[in-house]
Amino acid sequence: MGKYSKREFQLGDWYLTQRGPAWYRTRYNPDTKQAERVSLAVTDFDEAKEALTTWYFENMRLEADNLAPEKMPLASVLLDYWNNHAISLASAPSRKILIKYWNDFWGEATVADVRVLNRQEEFQEWLAGKGLNVGSVNRTLEVGAAAINRAWKRGAVSHVPFIHKVKDNRDLRDIKKGADLTLDDLRAYWRGSDVQHWQDLLTILIATACRPEAARELTKEQLDFENGLVHLNQRGRLQTGKRRPTVKLPPTMADRFRDRPDGVLVLWRGAATGKNERLMRIARMRAGLGADVNLYSIRHFCARWMRQHSVDPWTCAAQLGHGAGGKLTVTERYAEADPMFLKASCDALEKLLQAVILPEAGQQGAESTAA
Incomplete structure (x- = not known):
């Protein structure tokens, strides 16, 4: 220089x-x-x-x-x-x-x-x-x-x-759990086991983008079919830092569980399931996925899917239970009464359910959004 x-x-x-x-x-x-x-x-x-x-x-x-x-x-x-x-x-x-x-x-x-x-x-x-x-x-x-x-x-x-x-x-x-998936991976993961409680579990995970423990503990009493809501936090359970929000009930999930008996929805031989490790391994092996793929991978995919389908950050955060740590203002407690409450995220997750469960119905345009 x-x-x-x-x-x-x-x-x-x-x-x-x-x-x-x-x-x-x-x-x-x-x-x-x-x-x-x-x-x-x-x-x-x-x-x-x-x-x-x-x-x-x-x-x-x-x-x-x-x-x-x-x-x-x-x-x-x-x-x-x-x-x-x-x-x-x-x-x-x-x-x-x-x-x-x-x-x-x-x-x-x-x-x-x-x-x-x-x-x-x-x-x-x-x-x-x-x-x-x-x-x-x-x-x-x-x-x-x-x-x-x-x-x-x-x-x-x-x-x-x-x-x-x-x-x-x-x-x-x-945030450390779960490798990334593509849409084809998620479809293969779904079909990795045709056992009912495996597909029940994945239906809840995809429809609500909730954490695995919330899906395993979900009961029919937490589904409000009349108002189209899922109360992921059971009545009487204190919210923790991993907040379980109230979200919209997608139609495909409602249809799957409407006629189920009261109690826990994900059952194996009449009892609530554990961490589903064996079923995960079987489904993963049949789908040709790596050992770092688990149920959290679905939650992360849902988050990316919502953003790819133009769901705004606030709605994504509310759907995922991020941010407020369970503390809501008085006004926010009534947000679920709004017909537009989490509608964008619900529509996106319903589209994802259809693309996974009925690929021929959700195939058009879905491939381009694989994460």
Whole structure:
């Protein structure tokens, strides 16, 4: 680079160079094939970093639509956080690693992309897959949240996404369980066993996107056929961090269980089933699926399917029982009375049931949405 220094600090296309004692913001212009430089009127390197960061964020702010986070690269926010804050902390070595996790996963994403709950859950799963425990996952999430909050305080973005944390080890085990499936995999998994209680169990899992334990414990009394609802949490059972919500009852599920006797719906030889490990192994083997496929794989597929069918993040979160930890406002307690309550997610899951159980009825267009 001749008389200019190496790129010790860079934001976007702009980087710092020094000519004599003065620092400049510099970028390469591909049209003129020359470097453009503008004096920052400072001679101290730290002041130069601050000046470039202030100018860069202000420039991004002016170019954005009312500080829209859709225009702010997440990588720039993370870089500013590292260079102008985290690097001077005692915890800098560990924070550098955590920032790298964010960059490796999110790549060229913008701040707005972080708002998508499904992507946050995929990030948590990705972190868990690297062997991080719940504390380390949450520390990683905190670093990213701190970087984005710093950008907001500096006027670089108009608002910040809420970063959801993993609540406890059970939640971390949840996101670590279950390999990804395609639609054809799910069909094969369904047909891997024609035993009634296996297909009863999968019907509930697909129709409600609930966790396996909620499906195994579901009783007919929890199905409200008149109002078309499934109360996944039994009466008298306290909600936990893994909230069991009330969701819509898809028609295919209603038809399957309408004439069943009262009590638990998934029965084997007249009694409630356990964890179905043997049946899972048989179904998996017949379907040609790997040992990392399990019942949680269905829940994760349902979440992706809903998003692929334009179900908004709030509705997906409500269907999956994420977010509120079981605590609802007084108004939200009556949400299920709304005819449109979770209608979008119910319609999407009904379409998935038909595509799995009756592929000829749900074949059209379904293949293109295989996850």
